[in-house]
Amino acid sequence: GVYNSIDEVEEDLFLMGSYPEKYLFQSSMNGVELQHVNMSHDTLYGRNDQVSSLIEAYDRMVGCTSANKNELVLISGYSGTGKSSVVRKVKDHYVKKGACFISGKFDAMQQMQPFSAIVNALNEYCNQLAQDTSRIEKVREALSAAFGSEGQLLFDLIPNLSKILPHSADVGEDSVRALVHDASRRLTFLVRILFRVTCSRANPVVLFLDDLQWSDAASLELLCALITDTQLDAVMFIGCYRDNEVALDH
Numbered sequence: 001g002v003y004n005s006i007d008e009v010e011e012d013l014f015l016m017g018s019y020p021e022k023y024l025f026q027s028s029m030n031g032v033e034l035q036h037v038n039m040s041h042d043t044l045y046g047r048n049d050q051v052s053s054l055i056e057a058y059d060r061m062v063g064c065t066s067a068n069k070n071e072l073v074l075i076s077g078y079s080g081t082g083k084s085s086v087v088r089k090v091k092d093h094y095v096k097k098g099a100c101f102i103s104g105k106f107d108a109m110q111q112m113q114p115f116s117a118i119v120n121a122l123n124e125y126c127n128q129l130a131q132d133t134s135r136i137e138k139v140r141e142a143l144s145a146a147f148g149s150e151g152q153l154l155f156d157l158i159p160n161l162s163k164i165l166p167h168s169a170d171v172g173e174d175s176v177r178a179l180v181h182d183a184s185r186r187l188t189f190l191v192r193i194l195f196r197v198t199c200s201r202a203n204p205v206v207l208f209l210d211d212l213q214w215s216d217a218a219s220l221e222l223l224c225a226l227i228t229d230t231q232l233d234a235v236m237f238i239g240c241y242r243d244n245e246v247a248l249d250h
Contacts, residue, residue, distance in 0.1 A: 014052065035161045047086050050075065058236055062097065062204055071236040072227055074212075076243040083240040087208050099204045099236075100128050106214040109229045114218040115157070115187065117209050123160045125205070129198060130163035140164050145191065171180055184218050188225045196231050204234035212241035 003009050015022075057071045075083045094101050102125045104117030129139050143151065144165055155167050185227070199205045209215070227237055 005064070012202050022169055024222035047082060047089070050086045051089055054086065054238070055093055058090075058094055058097070058099070058206065060206075061234060061236055062099075062201055068230055068233045070227070070232055073236070073238050075238070075240045078244055079242055084210055087210075087238055087240065091206075094204075094206045094236075096204070099206045100125065100207045102128070103208040103210065105210040106212060106216075106219070108211075108214045111214055114184070114216050115222065116212075116219075117215065118191075118219055118222060121207055121209065122194070123158050124193075126158055126173075127165055130160065135203070136164070139198055143194070143214070146193045146197045150186070150190060153186065157187070183220065188222050191222065192226060192229055192232070195226065196229075199233060199235050201234045204236065206236045206238065208238040210240045212239045213243075230248050 003012075053081050054073060057073050061069050061071045075086060102121040104119070104121035104124075106117045110116045132139075147154075147165070151161070151165055152167070154161050161167075162241050178184060195205065215223075223237070223239075225234065226235070
């Protein structure tokens with residue numbers, strides 16, 4: 001049988017704790033098969049408020065009548081408490097409503113590699129843009145005009161950008177030297193252009209970054225620049241982090 005309420009589960013848990021030899025090690029009793037806890041692996045328990053908040057934030061963003069409306073949602077908690085599962089639960093809602101959902105995950109072993117999670121998300125984004133045959137030509141034309149020659153500097157970081165723009169192997173020593181000299185500022189500038197040109201109320205983006213407690217300083221600066229960019233429209237930022245592992249200066 002299947003449990004119909006939490007009260008039934010609680011009652012049997014009490015019996016199993018009180019009489020384990022009777023209720024834990026027998027599959028049937030008096031010819032009647034004992035019930036087993038039947039929980040779906042994709043069902044969230046006790047997270048309805050957070051799920052509702054994420055859905056409401058997105059709907060508020062795309063339904064807003066004023067220009068340049070974005071959203072930021074941060075989810076904190078200990079490891080294994082279902083933070084990422086909450087976001088995955090609402091992903092289908094975003095996609096069904098026309099959003100492009102992209103994600104990246106910071107890693108404790110890659111903290112010396114700046115922008116790792118953001119670059120992974122951007123690479124995924126460029127791949128999705130390239131596969132959208134209904135708007136790829138407009139995206140290609142707009143990005144080519146907005147990037148100019150500097151767009152070539154992103155190809156090593158975002159390989160899937162080559163699916164949208166032609167890649168010139170000859171970037172030029174001066175350009176490479178400039179990128180290395182001021183990589184963070186120039187990357188921030190180009191990423192902001194990428195989102196400004198491709199995001200709109202008709203084509204919203206949800207950017208989910210997991211394990212922010214392991215993010216590097218350069219990534220946080222880039223995120224701050226995006227979140228505060230008044231020329232961005234219809235970009236929702238979702239971040240998950242372990243609040244017990246965040247340093248005071250992070």
